[in-house]
Amino acid sequence: MAKTAQQPVLVIMGVSGSGKSTVAGVLAGKLGWDLAEGDDLHPEANVAKMHSGQALTDEDRWPWLGIISDWITGHVEAGVPAIITCSALKKKYRDVLRAEGVVFVFLQGSKDKISDRLASRHGHFMPPSLLESQFDALEEPTEDENYISLCVSASPAEEADEVIERLGLHPVTGDAEAGAK
Numbered sequence: 001m002a003k004t005a006q007q008p009v010l011v012i013m014g015v016s017g018s019g020k021s022t023v024a025g026v027l028a029g030k031l032g033w034d035l036a037e038g039d040d041l042h043p044e045a046n047v048a049k050m051h052s053g054q055a056l057t058d059e060d061r062w063p064w065l066g067i068i069s070d071w072i073t074g075h076v077e078a079g080v081p082a083i084i085t086c087s088a089l090k091k092k093y094r095d096v097l098r099a100e101g102v103v104f105v106f107l108q109g110s111k112d113k114i115s116d117r118l119a120s121r122h123g124h125f126m127p128p129s130l131l132e133s134q135f136d137a138l139e140e141p142t143e144d145e146n147y148i149s150l151c152v153s154a155s156p157a158e159e160a161d162e163v164i165e166r167l168g169l170h171p172v173t174g175d176a177e178a179g180a181k
């Protein structure tokens with residue numbers, strides 16, 4: 001079971017299209033917490049590479065993970081609870097992000113399910129053709145990591161409520177249902 005700190009930082013992780021941005025947005029609204037999109041923190045060259053249909057390498061990802069790690073550390077040190085999205089596909093990437101109070105929320109779904117979602121997502125730099133490489137890179141979190149995993153079959157509001165309930169968090173509304181729809 002994941003340990004929840006007084007002022008946690010949630011890293012919403014999973015392959016492209018698993019619903020990280022969507023669930024993180026709903027959660028941040030319910031909790032009133034700071035939110036950052038890992039996608040927005042990529043160096044420009046990474047975005048251009050993915051846009052052109054090429055998967056990132058470890059070397060491409062390290063600088064990006066460093067920026068995300070700094071954001072997380074800033075919040076941990078300030079004692080400000082927060083949510084950030086990051087695919088965090090490999091254990092060695094999560095090792096860079098891990099800090100006191102960090103909980104990984106892994107959005108887990110089948111390739112078919114997520115592929116359907118990506119097919120209907122428009123206006124994003126990440127092409128659906130890269131999904132295969134995302135699953136190839138994915139190393140699911142293991143027991144020694146502070147994480148929960150969620151099956152991505154519910155609505156975004158239900159998924160956010162599940163995170164709130166399982167981590168014992170407190171929505172600003174005082175009601176996990178409020179603002180969900």
Ligand SMILES: Nc1ncnc2c1ncn2[C@@H]1O[C@H](COP(=O)(O)OP(=O)(O)O)[C@@H](O)[C@H]1O
Nearest residue numbers: 015016017018019020021022117121154155156
């Ligand atoms: N729980 C959900 N149920 C149905 N569709 C969803 C859900 N979560 C996300 N989506 C849709 O799936 C697509 C991918 O979601 P997104 O949040 O962009 O994923 P990620 O940030 O992991 O790439 C989007 O079109 C989004 O609207």
Ligand SMILES: O=C(O)[C@H](O)[C@@H](O)[C@H](O)[C@H](O)COP(=O)(O)O
Nearest residue numbers: 015016017038039056061087126
């Ligand atoms: O590590 C990577 O290969 C990329 O960072 C990728 O995993 C990430 O997910 C992109 O930022 C795409 O954005 P979406 O996840 O929002 O599709």
